[in-house]
Every structure is written in C-alpha cells, then in structure tokens.
Amino acid sequence: MDRTILTDYTLQGQIQDFAPNDDSTTSGIPEPAKFPCLSPQAMPGWIGNFVTASCENSEADPSAVLFQLLTASAAMSGNSARFYIGDKVHYPRLFTLIYGNSARARKGTSFASVERLIRSTNKRLVPPLRTTTGPLSSGEGLIYNLRDASETVDKKGEVKDSDPGVTDKRLLVIEEEFASALKTIKQEGNTLSTTLRSLWDSGDCEPLTKQNRIKTSGAHVGIIGHITPKDLTKHLSDADVWNGFANRFLFVCARRPQLVALPKPLSDDVVAAASDLLYRAVSIAMDGIELTMHNDAEELWCDIYPELTSERGGIVGVITARAEAHVLRLAAVYAILDQKRTISTEHLRSATSAWQYCLDSARYIFRSTSDVEGEAQQQILEALNKRTMISQSEMHQIFNNHLGGQKINAALAALEGRGAITRLETPPSANGGRKKVSWMLPKKV
Numbered sequence: 001m002d003r004t005i006l007t008d009y010t011l012q013g014q015i016q017d018f019a020p021n022d023d024s025t026t027s028g029i030p031e032p033a034k035f036p037c038l039s040p041q042a043m044p045g046w047i048g049n050f051v052t053a054s055c056e057n058s059e060a061d062p063s064a065v066l067f068q069l070l071t072a073s074a075a076m077s078g079n080s081a082r083f084y085i086g087d088k089v090h091y092p093r094l095f096t097l098i099y100g101n102s103a104r105a106r107k108g109t110s111f112a113s114v115e116r117l118i119r120s121t122n123k124r125l126v127p128p129l130r131t132t133t134g135p136l137s138s139g140e141g142l143i144y145n146l147r148d149a150s151e152t153v154d155k156k157g158e159v160k161d162s163d164p165g166v167t168d169k170r171l172l173v174i175e176e177e178f179a180s181a182l183k184t185i186k187q188e189g190n191t192l193s194t195t196l197r198s199l200w201d202s203g204d205c206e207p208l209t210k211q212n213r214i215k216t217s218g219a220h221v222g223i224i225g226h227i228t229p230k231d232l233t234k235h236l237s238d239a240d241v242w243n244g245f246a247n248r249f250l251f252v253c254a255r256r257p258q259l260v261a262l263p264k265p266l267s268d269d270v271v272a273a274a275s276d277l278l279y280r281a282v283s284i285a286m287d288g289i290e291l292t293m294h295n296d297a298e299e300l301w302c303d304i305y306p307e308l309t310s311e312r313g314g315i316v317g318v319i320t321a322r323a324e325a326h327v328l329r330l331a332a333v334y335a336i337l338d339q340k341r342t343i344s345t346e347h348l349r350s351a352t353s354a355w356q357y358c359l360d361s362a363r364y365i366f367r368s369t370s371d372v373e374g375e376a377q378q379q380i381l382e383a384l385n386k387r388t389m390i391s392q393s394e395m396h397q398i399f400n401n402h403l404g405g406q407k408i409n410a411a412l413a414a415l416e417g418r419g420a421i422t423r424l425e426t427p428p429s430a431n432g433g434r435k436k437v438s439w440m441l442p443k444k445v
Helices: 003-008 045-056 062-077 107-122 139-144 178-185 192-201 229-235 238-242 268-286 295-308 314-319 323-337 345-365 367-386 405-417
Strands: 081-085 088-090 095-099 130-132 150-153 159-163 170-175 220-227 249-253 289-293 422-426 436-440
Touching: 045 062, 045 107, 045 268, 045 323, 062 095, 062 107, 062 170, 062 220, 062 249, 062 268, 062 323, 062 345, 081 323, 088 323, 107 170, 107 220, 107 268, 139 192, 170 178, 178 192, 178 220, 178 229, 192 220, 238 314, 249 345, 268 323, 289 295, 289 323, 295 323, 295 345, 314 345, 314 405, 323 345, 345 367, 367 405, 367 436
Parallel strands: 081 289, 095 220, 095 249, 130 170, 170 220
Antiparallel strands: 081 088, 150 159, 422 436
16 A cells, blocks of 8 residues: 555645534534634644545544544554653553534544544454443443453362453543443442543552452553533533543544535545554554653753643643643654654644643633633632631632532632632641631732
C-alpha cells in the first residue's frame, strides 16, 4: 500500500472556520460567547489527513474524530511504551468524553471512521486490541476482564483451583451511553469510580473484598465515552467532580460542522494507508520503548509548565487540574504515532494545542456553573468586607439559603486557592462535637 495516499488530503483551511448548521438555541446547548476552536496544529501529518478525509464528505466533527483516534491509538499501543518525569512513570493512556447533543452532534458518526481504522489494524496486530461497548457496571467486573493469574489453596495449602488470568491487559471501552456509567457510579457500594481512577493512574487495582478476591496489575485501559449535555448535568455527581474522577477525562465538545444529506463512506485506500501507518507505530510501541524528551522540547516544557500548573478557580479549575499529565500523555501519543522514540517540540506543540481544545471545552461545558461561582465569590468578599469573620454554617445566610452547599464550597475553595480569603479551624471541644470552620480576609502586612 502506498502510504503517501494520505498526503493527497490537505486541511481545508482553518478547522475553527467551520460554521455550525445546528440550531443550538433549540437543541439543548445555549450558545456561549465562543465555541471551542480546534487548531490545525493538533492534527499533524497523517493524523490530520485522516481526520480531514473522515470529515470531508460527512457530518463528523473533526475534534471528535481526532480525540477518538488518539484515545484508540493510545490503548492499542499498550504500556510497553512509557516515559519518566523524575521518578514518575507515565503511560500513553487516555480517557475521553465526547460532549454534544443527541443525534445532532454526530458523535457516533465521528467514531465510524476510527472504528474502521481499528478493525483494519487489528487484523494484522498480534495480539489484537480488545474492545468492548460495555456497559461499564462495576469496578470488580472491569478488573475481572483484566485480572492477573491466581491460585486458590485449601486448608492443607494445596492448590485446588487456578486461573491463568488475562495475558494482554490492553482494553478499549467505547461507551456510547456514558450516562449509564455515571448512574451506576452513584449506586451505594459501587467501586467503578475508584477503579477507573486507579487504572488511569497506574494500571494496578486490587479491591479489598472478603470473597473472590481479584486484582490486576499493569492494565492499560482506554475509554471513549459519549454524553449529552442533559445527561452530564443530571448524572455527573458533585463527588465525582471533586474527587478527581472527572479530571482524568479529556472533555471534548462536538457538533455537526456541516450538512451532508448523502455522506460518502471513507475510501478503502485511505483506511488501508492509515492502517499501515498505525500498525507500524503500534508495533514499535508494543515492542517496548522508553520515550525521552528532546532538549528543545524540554525547554518548551519548562516554558509552558507554569501555565499548565497554575491555579484555576471554581469547577473549571477542578475539571482541568491534571493539565500537565494530560499534555504529557498526549505528547507521548503523538510521538508514538510519528514512529519516534523522542518527544519533539512538534509533538509537544500538538499536545498543547489538543489540550487547549479540551480546556476550552471544559469552559464551555461548565460555563453556567462558573458564572454562578463567580457571583458567589463576589458576594462572599463583599460580606467579609463588612464583617470580621463568617463561619461556614453562616455562609448560607449570605445567599438567603438559595445556594447549595456544594456551590458555596466551590466558591470558597477558589477564593482560598488564590489567597483572597483565609480559613480558620477551631478544634472540637473536649466533650465532642465537630471542628468549627470560619473564614476571614487575609491580614494586611
């Protein structure tokens, strides 16, 4: 197969120039000041050409195609490819959540070409990447599908049963109804949230259960989820915003960029050419590589690191709190797909451009909450300017008991994070009770 066939496609101008044809004011997403813009820098080489070809004669969203391609490729590569920042090891492991209106955002359409690419590549890959459409129902169920080899012994210490476990720990979960997983997580005793957090972090998980104890080590899971605005608002709990579950996902806004009444299937030649390139890249990664960062890329990383790790207020700050980890993982994926063992400045710039889209998506998705938090912060500051100190319990009175505790806590956390207010804690009394938390303005030096 002539791999140069992908170069026949060029980016059709600026992706951000695509104008939506949906009536967003009636579809459930109120139109904000600015919908996220995808930079062409996030789509280098054959990646961009494949995305452009996928969207040229269809209603697929380029950003949705791109991030699903990156996530699937990362899952396919496995954790034999890794890189170190200090003593911390990082793996090319991505969780992505595609956010858009039901049907109108064409989330499924955006995955169709990526799915064809995965199938084509899997035919040659040994072993092929395991994929599942879920649904994700429990942490234990997920671990069982990634379980280590184990043995059970009787009272005499003799082996009475053995389980060879799962040898290939790569798994790609395509959850087109991610609301189902979010509803499951809310159930009392469900361990799915905790398990997913552990799998994103290290790939190791061992639930502490009395019976049928299973564990997994070195698991490499990628997740592609699809969700609507209504379902995200309804089912993403406050707990999973603040406990770090949500910020392990790349939030990606998607919508139909153009109207195509009779879309054409992606050319077999384009799929085959992309599959050839993906197969070669994944094969190198699966053989085991330790990625390093080029000197120029290290300088660029040092330049952008302060911005990536800067404090952001409110819920958007919490949702995007793992910016540096996401950028590093994305840079590793770009390097792998470029069949390189060194992360270059180009790979890092592509990663930062991709992350910028996710950051802007988070701002877009959670914009209403951010507006409420901004107003709440202002009211808290105004109240503290009039009073020396306000207790945590008295905070509700500032808002006439019309603002929920979670939103008040978010506003307080944002103000404390930037040093605008100071927390005071009074320990519990000797005869019991709770510690008392109060707030005041910082003392002037």
